[in-house]
Amino acid sequence: MRFYLGTHQPSWLGKNLRVPLLVSHRRLAHRRTFPRATSPWALDSGGFTELSLHGAWTTTPAHYAAHVRRYTDEIGRPEFAAPQDWMTEDHVLARTGLTLRTHQHRTVHNYLALRDLAPDLPFIPVLQGQTLDDYHRCADLYEHHNVDLTTLPVVGIGSVCRRQHTTEVDRIVHSLVIRGLALHTFGAKILGLSRYGDVITSSDSLAWSYAGRYEPGCAPGHRTESNCLRFALAWHRRVLQRITTPPLPRIDRSAAAPSPGLFDVA
Numbered sequence: 001m002r003f004y005l006g007t008h009q010p011s012w013l014g015k016n017l018r019v020p021l022l023v024s025h026r027r028l029a030h031r032r033t034f035p036r037a038t039s040p041w042a043l044d045s046g047g048f049t050e051l052s053l054h055g056a057w058t059t060t061p062a063h064y065a066a067h068v069r070r071y072t073d074e075i076g077r078p079e080f081a082a083p084q085d086w087m088t089e090d091h092v093l094a095r096t097g098l099t100l101r102t103h104q105h106r107t108v109h110n111y112l113a114l115r116d117l118a119p120d121l122p123f124i125p126v127l128q129g130q131t132l133d134d135y136h137r138c139a140d141l142y143e144h145h146n147v148d149l150t151t152l153p154v155v156g157i158g159s160v161c162r163r164q165h166t167t168e169v170d171r172i173v174h175s176l177v178i179r180g181l182a183l184h185t186f187g188a189k190i191l192g193l194s195r196y197g198d199v200i201t202s203s204d205s206l207a208w209s210y211a212g213r214y215e216p217g218c219a220p221g222h223r224t225e226s227n228c229l230r231f232a233l234a235w236h237r238r239v240l241q242r243i244t245t246p247p248l249p250r251i252d253r254s255a256a257a258p259s260p261g262l263f264d265v266a
């Protein structure tokens with residue numbers, strides 16, 4: 001699994017970090033110049049913030065595609081770019097005043113529009129929903145428009161960020177993998193990755209920055225660690241170790257009792 005380190009610091013793209021980064025369009029859109037990417041990276045559209053603030057997308061597909069074209073030319077080709085998808089969390093639906101089905105249709109149609117506008121750019125389809133049936137209905141909608149999701153290198157799954165640790169999301173992810181999809185889960189939760197990190201293709205997280213708000217700065221001028229590259233990289237290493245280290249084996253308690261003083265590894 002490729003685990004992208006989310007960052008709100010676009011300058012990190014130009015540093016030789018050897019860690020894949022995920023950067024939001026909202027952090028790049030108004031910059032005059034960009035660093036040249038030295039590590040793999042991916043683009044998030046910033047849709048959650050966009051819809052939460054405005055209740056709609058204020059950028060047209062053509063305008064967004066032009067931005068992604070510029071990022072591709074000046075930063076270097078990203079591994080993927082998220083579309084202008086429509087999240088389906090309850091408070092986002094309340095903000096837009098639209099139904100979940102409408103959000104799904106608008107997500108699919110935006111991907112189709114971006115693909116037609118710029119077929120050479122690495123836009124990915126994203127599935128939106130709340131329940132297992134919702135996500136499969138969204139996948140069916142792509143297939144209705146002749147998009148074979150099973151042939152694509154990655155398919156995003158959205159609106160799971162705040163519940164990725166749950167059994168429900170575990171079931172959703174595994175059912176979509178069985179369907180043949182290579183998944184990227186947006187906004188990983190570490191407990192969620194421990195459940196299904198071995199079956200997805202990639203994920204990302206900016207959780208280090210939120211955790212860093214409550215940590216004193218490690219250098220002069222750092223009030224907290226919320227913007228610290230050293231802190232972010234150390235967090236990324238710890239997460240990779242946690243999700244890739246096999247769990248300790250359980251002791252078979254039906255066997256002979258251990259000798260006094262041995263550690264119980266249950």
